[in-house]
Amino acid sequence: RRHAVALIPGDGIGPEVIDASLEVLEKVARLHGFALDMTRFDWSCDRYLATGRMMPEDGIDQLRPHAAILLGAVGWPARVPDAVSLHGLLLPIRKSFDQFANMRPHRLLPGATGPLKSEAFDILCIRENTEGEYSGAGGRIHVGTPAEVAVETSIFTRRGVERILRFGFEQARRRSGRLASVTKSNAQKYSMVFWDEVTEEVAADYPDVTVSRYHIDAIAARMVMAPETLDVVVASNLFGDILTDLGAAIQGGLGFAPSANINPDRSQPSMFEPVHGSAPDIAGRGIANPVATLWSAALMLDHLGEEAAGRSLLAALSAVTAEGRLRTPDQGGRACTTDVARAVADRLS
Ligand code: NAI
Ligand code: MG
DSSP, X not given: OEEEEEEEEESTTHHHHHHHHHHHHHHHHHHXXXXXXXXXXXXXXXXXXXXXXXXXXXXXXXXXXXXXXXXXXXXXXXXXXXXXXXXXXXXXXXXHTTOOEEEEEEEOOXXXXXXXXXOOOEEEEEEEOSSEEEEEEEEEESTTSTTOEXXXXXXXXXXXXXXXXXXXXXXXXXXXXXXXXXXXXXXXXXXXXXXXXXXXXXXXXXXXXXXXXXXXXXXXXXXXXXXXXXXXXXXXXXXXXXXXXXXXXXXXXXXXXXXXXXXXXXXXXXXXXXXXXXXXTTTTTTOOXXXXXXXXXXXXXXXXXOHHHHHHHHHHHHHHHHHOSOOOGGGTOOOOHHHHHHHHHHHOO
């Protein structure tokens, strides 16, 4: 078996965590009897400064033949405005390949310490990734005058809401059979009431899944106070954005938080990336935590149908965090990026 994977290391610590992950990926592939045909793309802020573009004009077409994209991080705000780098690379990829489901597993790896006392923290957040509050519809009038008005309209389509909920129900079926739908339908009487109605319609097709509905404020508190009552959580673009940062904090910080941008239609590549950015404050020192990227790579293996390899990568990763001997400085240790990745590679069997 062979899988074509596009690598976009990007900026800052992006190339550091991606390079460290390659050795692990190559070994796990070898052990499980498949090959990863990896093509590296130097698309980044450096490229923008040299050529005026974050990626070539036909960049999306170059990515299209790949089964998956593994991305490090994009952005170097001191040299290129975030709006330019984000809109020149990350957002076009998510949009062009219609990666509508942003999946973020939140779990405490063994040995990881979050701010909660409980270790029963194992939640899969699924964030709608294409519409809703981030649709960009709106405008401003009377700019700069006392009469100024700014409007930003959320756009929820039946197609968009239905497909993210179906995706969530499928995931719930594969996990505990419990799904939480997140809204604010007591205050937002059009879009969120609509979301509730679609939830009910889709739920009828999944009688085996138990559905709970929560308002965003209530579920934020619940995630901290009673996380064991939650399993699969489905939320709109804005609500999911906020909840997943809370989830990342609880699971031990950005160094530990993986994500997947999924289009379940396999004719289009899905993209796997750590939640964190390019971390300019620590870039170039070789001390970035590679756990989030390695975990994202495990999600990628699952998506490629190499579930056994994904499981053994996660098991090796857990063994290293459990042992606790090798921690990067963000976790209070002194190990460097490559030490951790090499330990994970050594644990693979
Ligand atoms: P950031 O995630 O890069 O860094 C926030 C803090 O977390 C920093 O103190 C950093 O050192 C630390 N940190 C992050 N990842 C770490 C890791 N793996 N190991 C150890 N420490 C880690 O967020 P920030 O500083 O707001 O953004 C920097 C740049 O990254 C910006 O240009 C931003 O737009 C971009 N960004 C890109 C993302 C992406 O590519 N998907 C996501 C988030 C931000
Ligand atoms: Mg966010």
